[in-house]
Amino acid sequence: MTGMPEEEKIERDFFERSLEEQSDFLKQTWCNHCMEMDLGMGNPKEFETKDRLWIEGECLKCGQLTVTDIVEED
Numbered sequence: 001m002t003g004m005p006e007e008e009k010i011e012r013d014f015f016e017r018s019l020e021e022q023s024d025f026l027k028q029t030w031c032n033h034c035m036e037m038d039l040g041m042g043n044p045k046e047f048e049t050k051d052r053l054w055i056e057g058e059c060l061k062c063g064q065l066t067v068t069d070i071v072e073e074d
Contacts (some may be wrong), residue, residue, distance in 0.1 A: 007049040014046040014055060025055055025068055033064040041066055 014022065022044075028045075029041045041057035053070040 002056060007051070009047050009049055010067075012046040012053075014044045020074055025070070026057070029057075029059070029066050029068055031059040031062065031064065031066045033062050034064075036061070039066075041068070046070075 008037070014025075026041045026044060027038060029039060030037050031039050039062075040060035041055070042060055044055050044057040046053075053072065055068045055070065057066055058064070058066075059066045064074050
């Protein structure tokens with residue numbers, strides 16, 4: 001335990017994104033378990049905190065959790 005309070009994680013609706021964005025985010029992945037890129041992601045859930053926006057899902061090759069951070073440009 002670090003003594004730091006955990007930031008509140010808010011779930012967003014991934015499927016409110018355009019179909020093009022959804023497709024890109026689900027294809028352009030990195031799996032820390034497989035150590036490979038672009039294996040694909042299933043069952044996506046989008047989250048945000050004050051300082052971060054990301055998508056969590058399952059690697060389509062191994063089924064392990066994969067996370068894609070999203071950087072929104074102005």
